[in-house]
Amino acid sequence: MREWITTRAILAIVLIGGLVAVVSGQPPRPTTETNGLTTGEAATLWSRDVDTGTVSETAGAIDSNESTALIQLANATDLTFRRPPDTAARWTRRDYEDLPETGVDRSVYPPHAERANGTYIQDAHATLFAVTPSTVVYESPDQQTRYVAPNGTVRGFVDYRVTLPAATTSGNETTEYSLASTRIHSVRLVTDDGTTVATSAEDSTPELSYQLDSETSSLRLVAEISAKIRLERTREKRGWFIHPNGSLVNTTETTTSVEVTSETVTVSDEIDVETYTPRVALERAQTPDGDHLVAAFHADPWQGLRFGPDGERRVRGVWRYYTARDPRWDTLVASSGRERTESVSPALPVSVYAYPSRFGPRSEPAGQRPTLTDVWGADRRSPATRLPENVAVDVVESPYTASYGVLVETNASGAASVTAAGVVRGVDVPIEQVGGVTQLRQSEVRARVVEQTEFEATIRISLHDAETGAPIRLGEPNAPFPEPPGGVRTGYIEIGGEQVQTNARGVAIVTVDEPGVYTARYVPGSWLAQDPAYAGSSATARWHPLFTIEGWLDLFVRVLQVAIPFALAVYAGRRLGQLLAVGGMRR
Numbered sequence: 001m002r003e004w005i006t007t008r009a010i011l012a013i014v015l016i017g018g019l020v021a022v023v024s025g026q027p028p029r030p031t032t033e034t035n036g037l038t039t040g041e042a043a044t045l046w047s048r049d050v051d052t053g054t055v056s057e058t059a060g061a062i063d064s065n066e067s068t069a070l071i072q073l074a075n076a077t078d079l080t081f082r083r084p085p086d087t088a089a090r091w092t093r094r095d096y097e098d099l100p101e102t103g104v105d106r107s108v109y110p111p112h113a114e115r116a117n118g119t120y121i122q123d124a125h126a127t128l129f130a131v132t133p134s135t136v137v138y139e140s141p142d143q144q145t146r147y148v149a150p151n152g153t154v155r156g157f158v159d160y161r162v163t164l165p166a167a168t169t170s171g172n173e174t175t176e177y178s179l180a181s182t183r184i185h186s187v188r189l190v191t192d193d194g195t196t197v198a199t200s201a202e203d204s205t206p207e208l209s210y211q212l213d214s215e216t217s218s219l220r221l222v223a224e225i226s227a228k229i230r231l232e233r234t235r236e237k238r239g240w241f242i243h244p245n246g247s248l249v250n251t252t253e254t255t256t257s258v259e260v261t262s263e264t265v266t267v268s269d270e271i272d273v274e275t276y277t278p279r280v281a282l283e284r285a286q287t288p289d290g291d292h293l294v295a296a297f298h299a300d301p302w303q304g305l306r307f308g309p310d311g312e313r314r315v316r317g318v319w320r321y322y323t324a325r326d327p328r329w330d331t332l333v334a335s336s337g338r339e340r341t342e343s344v345s346p347a348l349p350v351s352v353y354a355y356p357s358r359f360g361p362r363s364e365p366a367g368q369r370p371t372l373t374d375v376w377g378a379d380r381r382s383p384a385t386r387l388p389e390n391v392a393v394d395v396v397e398s399p400y401t402a403s404y405g406v407l408v409e410t411n412a413s414g415a416a417s418v419t420a421a422g423v424v425r426g427v428d429v430p431i432e433q434v435g436g437v438t439q440l441r442q443s444e445v446r447a448r449v450v451e452q453t454e455f456e457a458t459i460r461i462s463l464h465d466a467e468t469g470a471p472i473r474l475g476e477p478n479a480p481f482p483e484p485p486g487g488v489r490t491g492y493i494e495i496g497g498e499q500v501q502t503n504a505r506g507v508a509i510v511t512v513d514e515p516g517v518y519t520a521r522y523v524p525g526s527w528l529a530q531d532p533a534y535a536g537s538s539a540t541a542r543w544h545p546l547f548t549i550e551g552w553l554d555l556f557v558r559v560l561q562v563a564i565p566f567a568l569a570v571y572a573g574r575r576l577g578q579l580l581a582v583g584g585m586r587r
């Protein structure tokens with residue numbers, strides 16, 4: 001079973017007809033190589049492609065032994081992942097090796113590259129190819145953040161060409177130009193505060209391994225390109241002199257001088273990033289029944305929690321993932337000065353993207369513990385309108401709650417081993433235990449009918465500490481911090497579709513006008529901000545108009561109203577039968 005989708009689901013979706021492809025640009029695939037990935041893995045990379053719903057001949061030819069179900073599905077729609085996949089980084093690392101090597105008379109660059117020109121050095125650029133591991137998170141229409149691992153690799157592409165002037169003649173002096181030497185003598189990775197975090201050898205395809213601190217907000221690839229130009233100047237001096245034999249002779253004297261001039265051009269490319277260094281805060285509690293509660297939260301997006309020694313039981317947040325190419329690298333431009341040609345790029349960087357899924361936070365495997373009981377975080381607008389063209393994923397279409405915090409109920413064995421996962425592949429997320437284990441106290445709810453008529457009933461609800469009998473008052477605290485013992489606390493009593501709160505005596509009064517059984521259920525506020533914290537409880541109260549004197553009288557009257565006509569009909573029938581019998585006897 002693959003992590004992104006089960007085999008049964010693949011086959012089921014492939015059999016579903018009517019999938020409509022969105023027409024737009026197709027990702028260039030200059031070769032049939034899969035760069036070390038399986039055919040199926042390579043098929044999942046292209047979330048920005050046109051979904052044709054067919055299997056390409058080249059894809060099927062690469063690995064004839066692999067099932068085509070996944071490839072068919074990838075051609076019909078976009079595949080998503082439950083956690084950041086490694087396929088994007090593996091593809092990018094191998095495909096990067098296909099960038100072309102050029103000479104000094106030609107420069108190759110992607111169309112978006114920022115080029116610089118000097119006197120001799122032309123079309124120079126240093127362009128970022130990829131940062132791995134990293135994940136671009138679409139949080140809202142106006143917020144997209146590229147989170148990068150604190151330890152990772154930046155790959156770039158540096159190129160240029162050298163243009164030499166033609167020989168020039170001025171008076172009796174001729175100057176000829178030739179290239180003495182040229183090189184990329186400095187490639188650096190610089191953070192937003194000017195700190196150089198990595199350097200590379202003289203290379204047009206530098207790979208820079210970096211280490212970042214948590215304050216980094218941008219990465220800049222800087223390259224210095226130098227060239228030494230040899231200028232050879234030839235001067236001719238002409239004159240006349242008298243030969244000893246008396247003849248007049250015309251002479252030319254030639255002198256040569258050499259000068260070397262240097263030129264340096266600095267080029268750069270910058271990308272906004274945020275170093276992904278989450279530290280998830282974890283708090284624990286235990287209910288009176290022995291269940292364990294775990295609350296975990298962090299200010300930035302994170303994946304979720306894993307429970308148990310194998311980590312197979314997990315709770316994940318709202319984020320899911322897809323992979324897609326950077327379309328700015330679809331083509332490369334080759335410039336020789338005299339002409340420029342554009343061709344399909346042999347190298348395509350692929351990145352991981354996170355988006356809020358409409359399937360929402362959930363526990364896995366479904367129906368088993370741990371159980372996700374609550375999610376909190378900032379309310380966000382859907383980023384659906386900002387996802388790139390042709391990306392067909394299950395993005396939420398309405399406002400959603402970012403899962404910065406989750407509340408989980410689990411058993412004792414699951415609570416013992418908890419690990420956190422992030423939205424950037426390979427980044428360990430430390431867990432910071434906050435305080436000890438909070439022991440939830442048992443609450444007690446009582447509900448009884450204290451007054452009733454044939455039209456309505458009044459139910460008195462009381463809420464107390466089951467052990468001490470102290471009343472529990474519910475309301476909205478005046479400050480965003482835990483209240484002292486016995487103070488007002490959040491939470492409510494739910495009864496008959498209403499939410500009510502108790503007073504200082506722990507009492508709430510509710511009036512109902514429909515007969516039935518009413519369950520008063522105490523829904524406590526978060527145990528994270530309560531002192532002491534309570535577990536929920538419930539009680540029931542029954543009301544029906546028959547339970548009142550007026551109800552019985554009303555029932556009696558209604559019975560009489562129905563019974564009297566019936567009794568009269570029976571009496572009339574019997575009398576009529578008697579009359580008919582007497583008449584017969586007389587005959």
